[in-house]
Amino acid sequence: MDEKTARREIVNIGRLLYERSYVVSSDGNVSVRLDDGRIVATPTMICKGRMTEDSLAVTDAAGRALGDRRPSSELAMHLLIYQERPDVKAVCHAHPPHGTAFAVAGLAIDQPILSEVILTLGCVPLAAYGTPSTDELTDAMRPLVKHHNALLMANHGAVAYGTDLWQAFDRLETLEHTARIAILARLLGGSKNLPADAIEKLINVREAAGYLGESARCQACGYLHETQMTCPSGDRPAPTSYYDQSATNGSGKIALTREELVELLTQAVSRGER
Ligand code: 13P
Numbered sequence: 001m002d003e004k005t006a007r008r009e010i011v012n013i014g015r016l017l018y019e020r021s022y023v024v025s026s027d028g029n030v031s032v033r034l035d036d037g038r039i040v041a042t043p044t045m046i047c048k049g050r051m052t053e054d055s056l057a058v059t060d061a062a063g064r065a066l067g068d069r070r071p072s073s074e075l076a077m078h079l080l081i082y083q084e085r086p087d088v089k090a091v092c093h094a095h096p097p098h099g100t101a102f103a104v105a106g107l108a109i110d111q112p113i114l115s116e117v118i119l120t121l122g123c124v125p126l127a128a129y130g131t132p133s134t135d136e137l138t139d140a141m142r143p144l145v146k147h148h149n150a151l152l153m154a155n156h157g158a159v160a161y162g163t164d165l166w167q168a169f170d171r172l173e174t175l176e177h178t179a180r181i182a183i184l185a186r187l188l189g190g191s192k193n194l195p196a197d198a199i200e201k202l203i204n205v206r207e208a209a210g211y212l213g214e215s216a217r218c219q220a221c222g223y224l225h226e227t228q229m230t231c232p233s234g235d236r237p238a239p240t241s242y243y244d245q246s247a248t249n250g251s252g253k254i255a256l257t258r259e260e261l262v263e264l265l266t267q268a269v270s271r272g273e274r
Contacts, residue, residue: 001032001034001035001089001164002034002035003034003038003040003058004053006032006034006040006165007040007053007056008053009032009165009166010030010031010032010040010041010042010051010056010165011051011052011053011055011056013030013092013165013166013169014028014030014042014048014049014051015048015049015051016169017030017048017049017092017094017169018047018048018049018050019049020096020173021096021097022094022095022096022172022173022176023048023049023094023095024095025047026044026045026046026047026048027048027094027095027157028042028048028092028093028094028095028157029041029042029044029048029072029074029075029078029093030042030048030090030091030092030093030165031071031072031075031078031090031091032089032090032165033061033082033088033089033090037060037061038058038059038060038061038066039058039059039060039061039063039071039075039078039079039082040056040057040058041056041057041058041059041071041072041075041078042055042056042057042071042072043055043056043057043069043070043071043072044070044071044072044073055069056069057069057070057071057072059071059075061082062079063075063076063079073132073133074093074132074133074137076133076135076137076138077091077093077137077138077141077159078091078093080138080141080142080145081141081145081159081161084142084145084146085145085146085161087163088161088162088163088168089162089163089164089165090161090162090163090164090165090167090168091159091160091161091168092159092160092161092165092168092169092171092172093157093158093159094157094158094159094172095156095157095158096157096158096172096175096176096179097176098176098179098180098183099124099152099157099158099172099175099176099179100152100156100157100158101179101183102126102152102179102182103126103152103153103154103155103156103157103158104154104155106126106154107126108123108124108125108126108152109123109124109152109175109178109179109182110123110124110125111182111191111193112193112194112199113178113181113182113185113191113192113193113194114178114181115194115198115202117174117178118194118199118202118203118206119202119205119206119209119211119212120171120174120206120211120212121149121150121171121174121175121178121212122148122149122212122216122217123148123216124148124150124151124152124158124175124178125144125148125151125152126151126152126153126154127140127141127144127151127152127153127154128140128154129153129154129155129156130153132156137153137156140153140154141153141159146215147215147216148216149161149162149171149212149216150171150172150174150175152175158172158175158176159172160172160175203217
């Protein structure tokens, strides 16, 4: 992509991020890697809803500023993603409220609850907390970047990336929408995971269509473990699932609904009668 188009698209995406409340104040940052390897990025401490094409910073491939605008303090996170993923040309970091709620609760968005999300995004793991703009954050993210197209960062926010800025934005939006649906389903009593055979079919469809490659098989962890395959992100700590959290309160106590308790007691009584 050329610099003029990148500047226009970053301003448009910044406005969308702000209007959709994925960022407030000067939160978030966006960048595009140009065809010549330079990076056009949002400058530090600017409201993403009120940028102009002239506001943006340009750096070389190593993140050194090429003009008088200071790039985002989180440019190192963008550079990490560009290094690990030669296919990626754009990065979008924001604090969308539902996705960030997962990150604050210490939860990955990793449950296979929506067919469309398995097809287009896959699992969104949670990177351990690291101080923003330092190596702590990029070190926590490094093992995850090559397997996933979007990540949560503990107690911080979310980042998504793609072959262009619209794909990066769409992935961020899918992450946020999924987190919102998961939270709503939880209020309705809990979501049901898709069964292993349905996940397998979706993975076959997405790989045949080229939506996602084999390295993105993380959302299907349950399926992979059942079939003794190795999860490609096995080098990361196992994410906490919100199902695990819904079942226990962290002290080892088990929480059950009234219906589940009645069912258990009924079974125990009928076993005692035999
Ligand atoms: P910058 O303004 O430096 O890009 O930082 C914004 C942000 O979201 C920090 O998490």
